[in-house]
Amino acid sequence: MDKKTSLGVKIHDVHHGLVQSTGAIIETEFDLLKGLGSAIQIATTIKDHETIKDLKPFYAASGELKISKPLAKEALTHLEALGFVRLQYHTGKSEIKRIDVVVPDLQKTYSGVGDYFISENTSDLAQKTLAILEKLSAFPHKEKEVISGLDLDINSYDQIKDVCKGASLLDTYTSPADSESIIYSPVYWDDNPDKIFELLKNHNxxxxxxxxxxxxxxxxxxxxxxxxxxxxxxxxxxGCxxxxxxxxxxxxxxxxxxxxxxxxxxxxxxxxxxxxxxxxxxxxxxxxxxxxxxxxxxxxxxxxxxxxxxxxxxxxxxxxxxxxxxxxxxxxxxxxxxxxxxxxxxxxxxxxxxxxxxxxxxxxxxxxxxxxxxxxxxxxxxxHPTQTRTHFLRENQYEKSHSTINRINDLLRGIE
Known part of the structure; x- marks a missing residue:
């Protein structure tokens, strides 16, 4: 699979977690990822249809898919830029009155979104998040190897991990073999049900x-x-x-x-x-x-x-x-x-x-x-399985890192 297609797949993978999440870092560093993930979700849902003339049920249904109306509008503008939809507006450009659907097959959809992300993304955190998930889609890694291999500073890594833990995209466990901290993604349970090690601590x-x-x-x-x-x-x-x-x-x-x-x-x-x-x-x-x-x-x-x-x-x-x-x-x-x-x-x-x-x-x-x-x-x-697992984990609140707390505070104060 080429790099652009793989990026598109990762953006779709993270959608089911990010669409349920909000916060200072997500709305500033992960906003493009969130918009493009929703764009893919909408595109893959409407791809076999030609025209949408009544937007009210479209937005209502997007909401049921956890995609808010503003986010659905943003997703449609991304799809228009990609050439996957043609939008007709009422007077001005505030309200869409018609969507003509020209979504391509799955591979071209993913590849197009991946290419779009490469050209439009300005967030190093978002780019590094996808790079981490690319590694973890193959198999879990030692945390220290991920940090060194992607040349991550510890503050950036902590912020990525906090956001992704909250979105049920990343988690860690201690290796039973050498007690090293292992990072894995519950998104890829089909590829890597390695959290089984954790399960086997309490069950034979x-x-x-x-x-x-x-x-x-x-x-x-x-x-x-x-x-x-x-x-x-x-x-x-x-997540096993x-x-x-x-x-x-x-x-x-x-x-x-x-x-x-x-x-x-x-x-x-x-x-x-x-x-x-x-x-x-x-x-x-x-x-x-x-x-x-x-x-x-x-x-x-x-x-x-x-x-x-x-x-x-x-x-x-x-x-x-x-x-x-x-x-x-x-x-x-x-x-x-x-x-x-x-x-x-x-x-x-x-x-x-x-x-x-x-x-x-x-x-x-x-x-x-x-x-x-x-x-x-x-x-x-x-x-989606990510959403189901998030519901299971909702009562188990995790503690944000000092780096994430400081970053949120700086964002709210207007400090870059």
Whole structure:
């Protein structure tokens, strides 16, 4: 993967943490990263549509995706500069009245955003943050090696670590081998579930493997099937297992998946979509209030081969997460809602991965490779794994470093 594409992937990776975060350093040093991350999130969601004429539901739905209206506007200006959208305004340039969508494929989207970041970024902290995450996407590193390898001064490093810990992008643990401080990213649990060392301090390896086998035999293991499993509860909190949340008629439910090493950076996006699709179907299988799903694989095959799932009263909420990722459209049919598959190459790969996970508990490795706005970006209820973990950690407040406290104070006083 070239440097520009890799940068774009990292910017998307940090979005799910930064979009929930605010503060002096984030709004000054990480503002471009935050805007571009939201731009990618919006672009990948609307890419299969042509025109958005009604902006009110667009902004409402962006808010449900944790992207505020001002941030969504900023993201659209970035996408316009990239040539991914064309914006038409009312009188003046304060309010957008129409969005024409010309988003390219995923690789070109990431590459374009990466190139844009290189040309527009003025923050050394933001650039070094992406460099750190690039290292950690391969495997965890000793903190001292990251600091020396990237020529970081300790104050800058402390500020990056504080921001990224708060956004659930970075964390540290002590190596059981040599007691060195190890830095890793919970974002890359698919590549590196190395926080397992921390888990194994309190649980033996045999119990952990039994818990993982439970998930492997039922990918998308739902609430109610692991609540008494202390190993899995601790694994969620530590970021060892991918955990998605879906909200529908029976309330917010979590679904667990096995961690996976060696996932390519672009493939990880497809894997996340496959897990979202499985989570939506598992919700219907385990928590539907009216008609439960008895054969998830048959339902997904019907969705793809027939092109739609027949109308159901609960489909509007249950499949919103899949719609927000551009996998399906939800079409009103009387008092019910049909789920229609968006047929493109990326979504076919997603379905293939989902079916493999349902059938064999794993998935093979792939190489990197006119709807009005009311029918897209409808408010969704999926929580990205980074967001899910952030909710788990919210009660465990961390203490900011002296460098970060001083930097915030200087920013508030207007001192550069």
């Amino acid at each position: 390896s045999e119990d952990f493997m039994k818990s993982i086998d439970r998930i492997k035999s039922y990918q998308g293991l739902p609430d109610g099937r692991f609540n008494e499993d202390k190993v899995l509860h601790d694994a969620i909190e530590l 297992v991918p955990t998605l949340s879906v909200n529908s008629t029976s309330g917010l439910k979590k679904f667990l998946f096995t961690p996976r090493k060696g996932v390519g950076k672009l493939e990880k996006n497809l894997l996340h979509k496959a897990r979202v699709l499985i989570s939506c179907v598992r919700y219907g299988e385990n928590f539907a209030g009216i008609t439960k799903i008895f054969a998830p694989d048959r339902l997904i095959n019907a969705l793809v081969n027939r092109g739609f799932i027949k109308g159901h009263s609960e489909s509007l909420m249950q499949y919103e997460p899949a719609r927000n990722l551009g996998l399906v459209k939800i079409i009103p049919s009387g008092s019910k809602y049909e789920v229609h598959f968006i047929d493109n190459d990326e979504n076919k790969l997603v379905v293939y991965m989902a079916l493999e996970m349902l059938e064999i508990g794993d998935t093979s490795k792939f190489e990197d490779s006119e709807e009005i706005a009311k029918k897209i970006l409808i408010p969704g209820n999926i929580l």
